[in-house]
Amino acid sequence: MARRDEKQLATLRAWYKQDWILDKVRALHDAAQWEELEEFIHKGALMPLGRHDALPAFMLDEKAKTLFPCNLSPIGNEEGWQDGIEVGWEVVEGELGLTHDEVHIKIRDLQQNDWDDFLRRAEERKKK
Numbered sequence: 500m501a502r503r504d505e506k507q508l509a510t511l512r513a514w515y516k517q518d519w520i521l522d523k524v525r526a527l528h529d530a531a532q533w534e535e536l537e538e539f540i541h542k543g544a545l546m547p548l549g550r551h552d553a554l555p556a557f558m559l560d561e562k563a564k565t566l567f568p569c570n571l572s573p574i575g576n577e578e579g580w581q582d583g584i585e586v587g588w589e590v591v592e593g594e595l596g597l598t599h600d601e602v603h604i605k606i607r608d609l610q611q612n613d614w615d616d617f618l619r620r621a622e623e624r625k626k627k
Contacts, residue, residue: 511586511587513557515544520544523543524536524539533605533606534606537602540587540591541584541587544587
């Protein structure tokens with residue numbers, strides 16, 4: 500992880516611990532929507548940080564400036580974006596016990612099952 504100061508990391512952790520984020524992660528987890536869960540952590544939860552004028556007070560310094568000099572975006576600030584993703588997964592693991600590696604395994608298994616099902620259906624069509 501690129502080194503950000505501890506105040507910025509703590510602020511990112513607080514961001515990901517908000518109810519609306521954790522509730523969405525729980526709902527995607529409960530529905531076994533693994534790809535959507537990963538996309539939410541990597542994109543959906545980070546995109547609002549680009550709207551600096553709409554950030555909650557805990558994301559602002561004493562001069563009402565954002566704690567992030569740039570948007571956390573893969574375009575223009577890939578390092579910051581990666582930091583955000585890593586912190587997001589750290590929070591998800593701490594709050595829900597779910598790791599990024601576990602989600603990758605579930606996505607892999609789902610994709611393999613989809614492929615196996617496709618091949619099975621193709622064989623059935625050939626037989627007809």
